[in-house]
Amino acid sequence: xxxxxxxxxxxxxxxxxxxxxxxxxxxxxxxxxxxxxxxxxxxxxxxxxxxxxxxxxxxxxxxxxxxxxxxxxxxxxxxxxxxxxxxxxxxxxxxxxxxxxxxxxxxxxxxxxxxxxxxxxxxxxxxxxxxxxxxxxxxxxxxxxxxxxxxxxxxxxxxxxxxxxxxxxxxxxxxxxxxxxxxxxxxxxxxxxxxxxxxxxxxxxxxxxxxxxxxxxxxxxxxxxxxxxxxxxxxxxxxxxxxxxxxxxxxxxxxxxxxxxxxxxxxxxxxxxxxxxxxxxxxxxxxxxxxxxxxxxxxxxxxxxxxxxxxxxxxxxxxxxxxxxxxxxxxxxxxxxxxxxxxxxxxxxxxxxxxxxxxxxxxxxxxxxxxxxxxxxxxxxxxxxxxxxxxxxxxxxxxxxxxxxxxxxxxxxxxxxxxxxxxxxxxxxxxxxxxxxxxxxxxxxxxxxxxxxxxxxxxxxxxxxxxxxxxxxxxxxxxxxxxxxxxxxxxxxx
Numbered sequence: 264x265x266x267x268x269x270x271x272x273x274x275x276x277x278x279x280x281x282x283x284x285x286x287x288x289x290x291x292x293x294x295x296x297x298x299x300x301x302x303x304x305x306x307x308x309x310x311x312x313x314x315x316x317x318x319x320x321x322x323x324x325x326x327x328x329x330x331x332x333x334x335x336x337x338x339x340x341x342x343x344x345x346x347x348x349x350x351x352x353x354x355x356x357x358x359x360x361x362x363x364x365x366x367x368x369x370x371x372x373x374x375x376x377x378x379x380x381x382x383x384x385x386x387x388x389x390x391x392x393x394x395x396x397x398x399x400x401x402x403x404x405x406x407x408x409x410x411x412x413x414x415x416x417x418x419x420x421x422x423x424x425x426x427x428x429x430x431x432x433x434x435x436x437x438x439x440x441x442x443x444x445x446x447x448x449x450x451x452x453x454x455x456x457x458x459x460x461x462x463x464x465x466x467x468x469x470x471x472x473x474x475x476x477x478x479x480x481x482x483x484x485x486x487x488x489x490x491x492x493x494x495x496x497x498x499x500x501x502x503x504x505x506x507x508x509x510x511x512x513x514x515x516x517x518x519x520x521x522x523x524x525x526x527x528x529x530x531x532x533x534x535x536x537x538x539x540x541x542x543x544x545x546x547x548x549x550x551x552x553x554x555x556x557x558x559x560x561x562x563x564x565x566x567x568x569x570x571x572x573x574x575x576x577x578x579x580x581x582x583x584x585x586x587x588x589x590x591x592x593x594x595x596x597x598x599x600x601x602x603x604x605x606x607x608x609x610x611x612x613x614x615x616x617x618x619x620x621x622x623x624x625x626x627x628x629x630x631x632x633x634x635x636x637x638x639x640x641x642x643x644x645x646x647x648x649x650x651x652x653x654x655x656x657x658x659x660x661x662x663x664x665x666x667x668x669x670x671x672x673x674x675x676x677x678x679x680x681x682x683x684x685x686x687x688x689x690x691x692x693x694x695x696x697x698x699x700x701x702x703x704x705x706x707x708x709x710x711x712x713x714x715x716x717x718x719x720x721x722x723x724x725x726x727x728x729x730x731x732x733x734x735x736x737x738x739x740x741x742x743x744x745x746x747x748x749x750x751x752x753x754x755x756x757x
Contacts, residue, residue: 305530324494326402333410334556394456428458551631558635585624592617707735
């Protein structure tokens with residue numbers, strides 16, 4: 264078994280890997296947009312929305328549940344029980360994924376015609392159904408390796424999967440798809456499925472090579488259901504509502520008098536703007552992947568002081584990092600989107616959504632910590648209620664205000680969800696955040712953006728913004744020499 268890394272070094276490794284994978288994925292999205300156009304990207308987003316709903320339903324919360332139960336057993340010093348945990352999770356995953364895959368296969372013609380509005384994507388939906396069990400079982404194994412802190416192994420396998428996915432998809436697009444949006448959808452799904460099968464086989468082989476000792480048989484059904492079902496309900500409802508939302512957006516946008524091509528507008532926002540907006544979260548992804556099992560182990564061991572330390576530091580890191588990224592995206596977003604996609608409107612939309620980056624990035628970390636502390640049911644309530652609000656707002660606002668209505672709905676619902684989640688996190692961790700830290704941080708970001716806006720060139724604007732921001736953070740005492748000492752201690756002390 265490979266040596267386990269401390270949480271800081273594991274986070275660095277995951278961060279580096281996910282930065283690479285996110286960069287490759289975003290570059291591939293740019294390649295797709297240039298090959299099949301904005302309308303093709305819009306159609307692909309609709310197909311992937313249905314596929315995402317099927318994947319979440321088939322996964323049924325098993326990835327996070329496996330991660331949580333594995334970390335809990337290790338926290339209680341019972342590694343022999345992990346075999347029974349994995350057995351229960353595998354059986355649960357097979358039942359759910361096969362059932363959902365059968366439903367997608369049978370109803371593919373109805374979904375293609377009535378939901379997506381293009382009968383030619385039936386084969387894409389059925390192809391996704393074939394690969395669904397393998398995708399879900401991969402989630403089980405990824406959850407185990409993350410919960411066991413086997414980060415080095417997992418990172419290597421994920422890089423291999425992404426490379427396989429990209430190579431297979433590009434070959435299919437070049438040799439077979441012929442610029443057809445329908446065939447392009449099939450190529451993307453087939454490439455992803457091949458990569459997932461490769462990952463599943465590799466992780467299963469690595470698990471068998473561990474030759475883990477099996478403890479006495481233990482019942483896992485109730486614990487598994489208590490953990491997975493709330494997550495499954497939340498994920499299914501959230502993804503189902505999100506899918507309804509994605510399918511509804513082009514139709515409601517078509518009712519707005521100023522929108523000439525609603526499918527292209529939808530593809531621009533979801534297929535071009537959002538990948539860039541969320542690209543920097545690859546830095547936070549390593550942290551969030553490790554916070555769930557780490558907090559679960561601390562909770563099982565009763566380490567309240569450790570929990571409070573992790574919550575404070577993680578929120579602080581997310582706040583400052585989100586402020587840095589928000590300013591850069593606002594200052595450089597228009598030039599970036601124009602150079603990548605050749606579409607000026609994509610840059611304008613990115614500037615709108617960049618204003619929300621601080622909240623979005625903090626919400627990513629907050630959501631992970633809530634799950635790590637066993638608050639899945641609260642997360643269910645928050646996500647369902649805000650997603651329903653989002654659909655209602657979009658239905659009303661899109662015909663009247665177009666994409667501006669989409670942005671307004673996104674803003675309101677995400678603010679409400681973040682406030683509810685943060686309030687819950689602070690309550691269960693029993694900590695308080697000094698009021699001046701978020702206020703001073705955001706004010707410093709606004710001031711730095713205003714000052715850096717006078718710099719003519721994009722890269723120089725970004726550099727000036729970062730320098731000004733950190734100077735203001737030190738002047739306002741949001742950052743101090745103690746923080747620098749803490750970072751130095753992380754680097755030089757394990």
